[in-house]
Amino acid sequence: MPSDWAALQDSLGYRFKDEALLRLALSHRSHGGEGGSKASSNERLEFLGDAVLGLVVAEHLYKHYPEMSEGQMTVLRAALVRQATLAEVAQRLGLGQHLLLGRGEELSGGRERPRNLARALEALLGAVSLDGGQGAARRLAWRLLGDALAAALGLGVLPDPKSRLQALAQARGGGAPVYRTVKVAGPQHDRRFVIEVWVRGEPVARGEGLTKRQAEEAAAGLAYRVLAPGL
Numbered sequence: 001m002p003s004d005w006a007a008l009q010d011s012l013g014y015r016f017k018d019e020a021l022l023r024l025a026l027s028h029r030s031h032g033g034e035g036g037s038k039a040s041s042n043e044r045l046e047f048l049g050d051a052v053l054g055l056v057v058a059e060h061l062y063k064h065y066p067e068m069s070e071g072q073m074t075v076l077r078a079a080l081v082r083q084a085t086l087a088e089v090a091q092r093l094g095l096g097q098h099l100l101l102g103r104g105e106e107l108s109g110g111r112e113r114p115r116n117l118a119r120a121l122e123a124l125l126g127a128v129s130l131d132g133g134q135g136a137a138r139r140l141a142w143r144l145l146g147d148a149l150a151a152a153l154g155l156g157v158l159p160d161p162k163s164r165l166q167a168l169a170q171a172r173g174g175g176a177p178v179y180r181t182v183k184v185a186g187p188q189h190d191r192r193f194v195i196e197v198w199v200r201g202e203p204v205a206r207g208e209g210l211t212k213r214q215a216e217e218a219a220a221g222l223a224y225r226v227l228a229p230g231l
Contacts, residue, residue, distance in 0.1 A: 008098050014128055014140055021045075021131050023100070025123040028116060030102030042123035049126030052134070053081055056141045064170055065163060072163075080145055087114035089144050090121040161220035165197070168228050174200045177223070179216045182206060195219045199227065 005022065009015050016022045029041035057080050061073045068076075079085065090096070096111035099120055110116055121144070129137035165177050183194040195215035196206045204226055207218025 005098060008093070008095070011093055012124070012128075012140060013143055014132065014136060016127070016131050018131050021127040022124075025127040026095075026098050026120060027100045028102065028105055028110065028120075030105040030110070031100040042120060045123035045126035045130075046119045047126070048129060049122035049124065050081070052125050052129045052137050053122060053141055056138050057081060057145075060142070064176075065166065067160070068163065080148055083114055083118040085145075085148050086118035086121045089148060090117035093121075093144075095120055095124075161217045161224060165199075165220040165224045165227075168224060169199050177204075177220065179219065181212065197223045199223065 005019075005026075009022070024040075025042050025045050027041050029043060031041065054077065057077045058073070061068060061076060065073070095117055099111055099116060101110045101116075105116075125137050125141060128140050162177075169175070169177055178198040180196045180198065181193065182196045184191060185194075186192045191210065192208060193210070193212050193215040194206055194208050195212065195218075196203050197216070197219040198204065205219050205222035207215045207220070207222060209215035209218055
């Protein structure tokens with residue numbers, strides 16, 4: 001196995017017990033001849049990895065975002081598992097340089113082709129699932145896609161500020177944000193609520209509103225901009 005594949009495994013944060021699975025995950029159908037078979041390419045592992053990724057994302061959303069509707073979860077899952085998102089993650093890993101391609105595919109720019117990159121990433125998840133089990137595949141999926149989740153939310157896939165902040169906090173390894181009432185002022189017909197949001201045990205921002213919900217959303221929106229200024 002080429003030594004640079006060891007570097008790839010370092011980037012993944014996972015070491016294969018069966019390195020043949022890693023080789024297979026990186027093998028394009030054109031490798032070993034332009035008419036290579038599915039059995040000697042990553043296509044079957046891609047099928048498995050696609051199923052693993054879909055389940056991991058669906059399970060995560062279901063468990064951690066009880067306020068999300070089925071429609072919201074469907075939209076967010078689609079944003080995460082689409083080819084463009086997976087290809088971008090694969091590019092950051094430098095996955096293209098590790099692909100095993102046939103000569104024709106190589107000469108036609110196959111190492112940069114989004115379809116090849118996305119498929120190889122899914123194949124890697126399938127290979128990890130076989131090599132190390134569902135737990136290892138789940139951890140790798142969120143190590144690779146945690147920032148993509150936050151970005152998808154930041155781009156407005158889900159407009160709810162509290163959902164965006166929760167996704168960002170959990171994608172970065174923290175627990176759910178905590179909202180604390182700091183002040184309630186004004187008469188009964190014109191109450192003003194001040195809410196402070198804490199992330200990882202630290203106060204991040206305050207918001208004000210006519211209801212607790214409004215104040216929480218205002219605080220969440222400010223906290224998101226503080227914690228993710230680049231999104």
